[in-house]
Amino acid sequence: MLSFIWSLIIGGLIGWAAGTLTGRDVPFGIIGNIIAGFIGASLGTALLGSWGPAIGGFAIIPALIGAVILVLIVSFIARSIRRKK
Numbered sequence: 001m002l003s004f005i006w007s008l009i010i011g012g013l014i015g016w017a018a019g020t021l022t023g024r025d026v027p028f029g030i031i032g033n034i035i036a037g038f039i040g041a042s043l044g045t046a047l048l049g050s051w052g053p054a055i056g057g058f059a060i061i062p063a064l065i066g067a068v069i070l071v072l073i074v075s076f077i078a079r080s081i082r083r084k085k
Contacts, residue, residue, distance in 0.1 A: 003057070010056030011037030018067035024075040036074070040067025 015033030018040060019026045026032035041058045044066020052061035 006056045007038075007058070008034055010058050011035075011041065013037065014040060014058065014060070014063050014067050015071075017064060018071045021064075021068055022071050022075070024071055026071055027074065027078060036067050036070050037063065040064070040070040042066065043070055 012030060012034040015026055015036035018036060019033065026036045028035070037058075041063035044062035044064070045059060046066075048062040048065060050059040050062065052059050054060065
């Protein structure tokens with residue numbers, strides 16, 4: 001149970017860092033940060049492999065790169081949807 005909570009914290013921090021690096025907000029606040037962190041970690045690991053320092057089950061560098069890519073894609077889609085309305 002403690003490892004799951006630790007993973008949520010690290011996932012949230014990765015999502016927050018990705019939003020800060022890109023200068024864009026992740027939708028849904030803290031929940032969005034956690035989701036971006038988890039999905040970004042999966043994306044980054046799939047694209048770059050699992051290397052570098054690992055904390056909470058996440059390889060930090062690939063996870064952060066994947067989360068940045070995810071935040072950019074999500075913000076582009078959200079901006080496109082807002083323009084159509």
